[in-house]
Amino acid sequence: MKNKLPRITLQTKLLLAFIATTIIILLVNVYMYYNINQMITKLDEIYLSNVSLNELTDSLREVQSSMTDYMNMKTTDAMEEYYRAEQEFYNRINKLNDVTTNNRLQRMEKNIRNLSESYLDMTSQTIDAKRGRNVEKYSIRYKKATELYEYICTYIYGLNNEQLSENVGSYKTMSLALKYTEYVSLSILLLIALCNIVIITIITKSITKPIRKLAETANQVAEGNLEVQLVEVQTHDEIAVVGKAFNKMVLSLKEYIDQIKNSMENERQMKERELMMETHLKDAQLRYLQxxxxxxxxxxxxxxxxxxxxxxxxxxxxxxxxxxxxxxxxxxxxxxxxxxxxxxxxxxxxxxxxxxxxxxxxxxxxxxxxxxxxxxxxxxxxxxxxxxxxxxxxxxxxxxxxxxxxxxxxxxxxxxxxxxxxxxxxxxxxxxxxxxxxxxxxxxxxxxxxxxxxxxxxxxxxxxxxxxxxxxxxxxxxxxxxxxxxxxxxxxxx
CATH class of the missing domain: 3.30.565.10 (Histidine kinase-like ATPase, C-terminal domain)
Structure with a gap:
């Protein structure tokens, strides 16, 4: 007596169809991710100095802005914002170079660090003079601090431009390598996608016919025709389960629609009563106050x-x-x-x-x-x-x-x-x-x-x-x- 072959479900069919291509796509993506991630890391390293200088400029602006806010409003919140911005800026300038060197860019970093320390000292004196209500002192110190602020911004801008110019060459080389990797990866993905389409077309022909019939019936129901012929269920897979559930849904849909209509009507009436009560309440409050x-x-x-x-x-x-x-x-x-x-x-x-x-x-x-x-x-x-x-x-x-x-x-x-x-x-x-x-x-x-x-x-x-x-x-x-x-x-x- 021959053994009965096991039934193959839709899930098994789809898994067999996609498992091979999924593994290949996964390997290609891992390869692409590794190479692109390496290149991006190198690009980040190239421009890390520029990003750091931009963040330093933003932090400097926050110190100046919070000091100015305190000069104008003299509130506890403004003072707390100033001390927070001052601490953040101080932490950033501590990361700058402080060693004497022949490298021009590093010397500029050291100069920025020294100027920034002088600026923080001047802003601190300005805040203290403002708290002590010494108008003459805080006006002079605020002016000096603002001049230092503008000079530091200019200095940082110059250093940023020089570093950017120095990094342009490295960026072009990495950019070309990244484009080459993208072209290779895209070609592989297109080839895999083509093979995948062929496999899917062959396999789905065996399962799309009952689904197509179910979709046609569902479209008629969606257009408002609840008197459609029920779907015939001939298979014993997941499509059969869906067909039976669809038939049950069609039979009970009218009842559900009636229930929803009744519920919406009741809710609308309740909303109208609530709005009317709210209107009367406001009218009563107005008349009472007047x-x-x-x-x-x-x-x-x-x-x-x-x-x-x-x-x-x-x-x-x-x-x-x-x-x-x-x-x-x-x-x-x-x-x-x-x-x-x-x-x-x-x-x-x-x-x-x-x-x-x-x-x-x-x-x-x-x-x-x-x-x-x-x-x-x-x-x-x-x-x-x-x-x-x-x-x-x-x-x-x-x-x-x-x-x-x-x-x-x-x-x-x-x-x-x-x-x-x-x-x-x-x-x-x-x-x-x-x-x-x-x-x-x-x-x-x-x-x-x-x-x-x-x-x-x-x-x-x-x-x-x-x-x-x-x-x-x-x-x-x-x-x-x-x-x-x-x-x-x-x-x-x-």
Whole structure:
């Protein structure tokens, strides 16, 4: 009785087809890798000196840049960056030649090392003078350090060029050898690829017919035809397994599609509900924040109007009361709405007039708006009662008790894709600690003046962030004591 021949699977067929060519390709690749790696190593050695000089130049630039940053900002981060860059540069110059020799390039290396040590000493003195706030010393030393920096850069550039010229000859020789190796290797690979194609063509003819039929059926299913004839399975290899799995997939695909559609519809409805809830929440937050208007300012203003009526004739009293009426009519009418920037600025004009009546004209007010910007004011929408609280803070905390003429400047301009609204005073300024408290909503009741109208900076910042959905919409700037304060609102142009 004859023995039954073992069944040959697709995996066995493919392994037999590719094993020989794979070994040959592997050997060729190893040969190519070895030769090319050797040549690349030699090329790297040729230009290692140039790379080292380039890295030395980059390290030198970092020292100069970090020193300059510290001169400008004088922050702990800038100082730490300087010391890190200084240490890295020091480690690099220690690798340079320090021995007297007849070789010109090595002598240039030694000169660069000596100049770099002098430069590091000068930068260190500059930092120390800056920390000691000795303006004259750190200015002179910074200038000297910069001159040394430029001279060292020039020296390194010259050495780099000379080394590059010296390495060109070696590079050309290695480049020709590398190209020759590439041509030989490419020829071998092309020959192997040709043999491989012939072998694959012969073997795959025996297995592609059922796969082709399966692919044709799969294309019909991909085009949306789920009523295709199922694939006939006649073999007992891996293709048979794929055919059975494909038939099962076709039978259940419609059910899967229905389930996915239902799931997507449910997810869409949930997303719509979430977006609606989020919209209502933001609307509620805006309305809550806009509702925080204290009548304290109203009472003070009306009292001032009554006093003025007793002291003067009716004309000025009429003008004052008219401005008061316009101001509070705007507040009541616009309390729960968005307004144009033009309307908000008009409200500020009325508010400044009222303050000057209350405080005998001590407040100087300027509007700095270019003609081309005025045309946009009626198109820009913002939450109501945004600018008046800023002006009120400038009066209460900036210029009320100063010994010089108080000035409040309102500016509108475009910058970097934003419409910027600036409220700036020349008052007593504000500390960094207070700025941090305001920006992080950490102000306490004790920090707020009793004369405030209740719409504080926390309220303004929160409404702006909600309205424009941006965190960086508000900024407070102050150069220090008696240097004034500037508040900037950035509105995206789009």
């Amino acid at each position: 509702a925080q208007i204290n009548p304290h300012f109203l009472f003070n203003t009306l009292n001032a109007g009554a006093q003025l009526a007793m002291m003067e004739e009716a004309d000025r009293t009429y003008e004052y009361v008219q401005n008061v009426a316009d101001f509070f009519r705007y507040n009541v009418r616009k309390n729960n709405e968005t307004v144009t920037l033009e309307e908000e600025i008009e409200s500020v004009d009325n508010y400044i007039y009222i303050l000057n009546v209350r405080f005998s004209g001590d407040i100087c007010y300027e509007k700095r708006i270019k003609e081309e910007m005025k045309e946009q004011l009626s198109r820009i929408q913002i939450p109501s009662m945004i600018l008046q609280p800023l002006v009120e803070n400038s009066v209460n905390y900036g210029i009320r008790n100063i010994d010089w003429q108080g000035l409040i400047a309102l500016s509108v301009y475009e910058k970097n894709g934003y419409v910027c609204i600036s409220v700036k005073d020349n008052g007593i300024g504000i500390s960094e600690d207070m700025i941090c408290k305001i920006m992080n909503s950490q102000l306490k009741e004790s920090d707020v003046s009793k004369d405030s109208n209740g719409v504080g900076l926390n309220n303004v910042i929160s409404r702006l962030r909600l309205f424009f959905n941006e965190e960086e919409v508000f900024e407070i700037l102050s150069d220090g004591e008696n240097q004034g304060t500037e508040v900037i609102i950035r509105i995206p142009i789009n």
